[in-house]
Amino acid sequence: MxxxxxxxxxxxxxxxxxxxxxxxxxxxxxxxxxxxxxxxxxxxxxxxxxxxxxxxxxxxxxxxxxxxxxxxxxxxxxxxxxxxxxxxxxxxxxxxxxxxxxxxxxxxxxxxxxxxxxxxxxxxxxxxxxxxxxxxxxxxxxxxxxxxxxxxxxxxxxxANHATFLNSAPVKSVTFHRPKTVSDRAERYFLGRGSDEVDYDLTVRARKRGYSLSTYGELKDRFPATTQGYVEFDGHQFENVTADVQIGRKRRSVGVYGTGFDAGYLDISEQVxxxxxxxxxxxxxxxxxxxxxxxxxxxxxx
Known part of the structure; x- marks a missing residue:
């Protein structure tokens, strides 16, 4: 990778x-x-x-x-x-x-x-x-x-903290990165590899074309960090959260929370x-x- x-x-x-x-x-x-x-x-x-x-x-x-x-x-x-x-x-x-x-x-x-x-x-x-x-x-x-x-x-x-246009931008998908723990059931799908050898993410997407999950501003408010430095979703704790946000003519991966993925961080790995x-x-x-x-x-x- x-x-x-x-x-x-x-x-x-x-x-x-x-x-x-x-x-x-x-x-x-x-x-x-x-x-x-x-x-x-x-x-x-x-x-x-x-x-x-x-x-x-x-x-x-x-x-x-x-x-x-x-x-x-x-x-x-x-x-x-x-x-x-x-x-x-x-x-x-x-x-x-x-x-x-x-x-x-x-x-x-x-x-x-x-x-x-x-x-x-x-x-x-x-x-x-x-x-x-x-x-x-x-x-x-x-x-x-x-x-x-x-x-x-x-x-x-x-x-990200001072641009109202970004807070109102639609979010097509949200990805939760690096869970605090990985279940035994998930470990079995890694084909013998330890959880430290793979990237394990959970992505939630809006199903219908033209629909969004929320706005970027709503998303930041919806998943506040815990005092332990994690966000909780579906009973699990994750270290980082990113969102697929419409900015201008493109959808871009924007950080919501986490070390290295703080609010406003843009992931441009696939664009360069x-x-x-x-x-x-x-x-x-x-x-x-x-x-x-x-x-x-x-x-x-x-």
């Missing part, structure tokens, strides 16, 4: 701290043109930032683009600080012994789109098999902005082409993100 490729989209705005007034973000705006700030931030952060406590590193690799007021490219995300063995998946023979000082680095696509005549920008950050550095990048960007403009605040809000390395082809994920941001912006400004 291919590694999951996900996307988190944020609504980014500037407010004045004294009265919480929302500012415009275009040229000649106070305190700055957000596009110019984002472009400069990506340029400055091309040297690795080391997150010492978490033993992570990240740095920007901006790419050229013909898109107006857009900054995009890769964020190279590295992990280190532990030892492991690399083996051939077929022969099981050891090929390399990783040391704690070795840095494993993966490329994660990002796009910052800052429309000229708007009060908010949209920024998208890719994840790879739940690996994401967006928390580090977001914190650094906010700190840099507020150090430069102390009277203003840079706000990142998950689009992949390199032999398993990572998305740059032009493919660029095109997919372009379409998603355009659909979100249209829905949020309608």
């Amino acid at each position: 291919a590694f999951a490729i996900g996307l988190r989209v944020y609504r980014v705005s500037i407010t004045r701290k004294s009265d919480k007034e929302r500012m415009t973000i275009g040229p000649a705006a106070a305190p700055c043109d957000l596009f110019a700030f984002a472009e400069q931030f990506a340029q400055i952060k091309q040297e690795p930032t080391v997150e010492s406590e978490e033993q992570r590193t990240w740095f920007f690799e901006p790419k050229d683009t013909n898109s107006i007021r857009t900054v995009h490219g890769y964020i190279n995300y590295g992990t280190h600080g532990f030892e492991s063995k690399f083996k051939d998946v077929k022969t099981r023979k050891e090929k390399y012994s990783r040391q704690s000082s070795d840095l494993e680095e993966i490329p994660l696509y990002f796009q910052m789109w800052i429309p000229e005549d708007s009060e908010f920008a949209l920024m998208a950050f890719q994840s790879f098999q739940s690996r994401s550095c967006v928390g580090f990048v977001r914190a650094s960007m906010i700190a840099s902005f507020e150090e430069r403009y102390p009277q203003y605040r840079l706000n990142f809000n998950v689009v 082409r992949r390199e032999p390395s398993g990572h998305p082809v740059f032009a493919s994920i660029e095109s997919e993100v372009d379409e998603i941001l355009q659909d979100f912006f249209a829905g949020m400004t309608a």
Whole structure:
């Protein structure tokens, strides 16, 4: 099974701290043109930032683009600080012994789109098999902005929590992932394989053409997480929940709850082409993100 490729989209705005007034973000705006700030931030952060406590590193690799007021490219995300063995998946023979000082680095696509005549920008950050550095990048960007403009605040809000159009979007199917326990009866259908060797999901679909199960907003309210970190359905507990939601012209898999599947997480694994390395082809994920941001912006400004 291919590694999951996900996307988190944020609504980014500037407010004045004294009265919480929302500012415009275009040229000649106070305190700055957000596009110019984002472009400069990506340029400055091309040297690795080391997150010492978490033993992570990240740095920007901006790419050229013909898109107006857009900054995009890769964020190279590295992990280190532990030892492991690399083996051939077929022969099981050891090929390399990783040391704690070795840095494993993966490329994660990002796009910052800052429309000229708007009060908010949209920024998208890719994840790879739940690996994401967006928390580090977001914190650094906010700190840099507020150090430069102390009277203003840079706000990142998950689009799913602030887009009424998404809350009203119809849900065609809901999938519950990773049950807390698997019944003995289910184990018998795994043909001798342990439950840790297979993906075990439960999907509920609207049967009739043109019908939906609910809206995305209703779904989030219907399956609140328990204090143990699970959602309950049909007497079983599941770690993650995703929904097949109509967004623009396409149905997309959107996270509802769970680690790596939090509200607003978009699974684009099936929509992008992949390199032999398993990572998305740059032009493919660029095109997919372009379409998603355009659909979100249209829905949020309608």
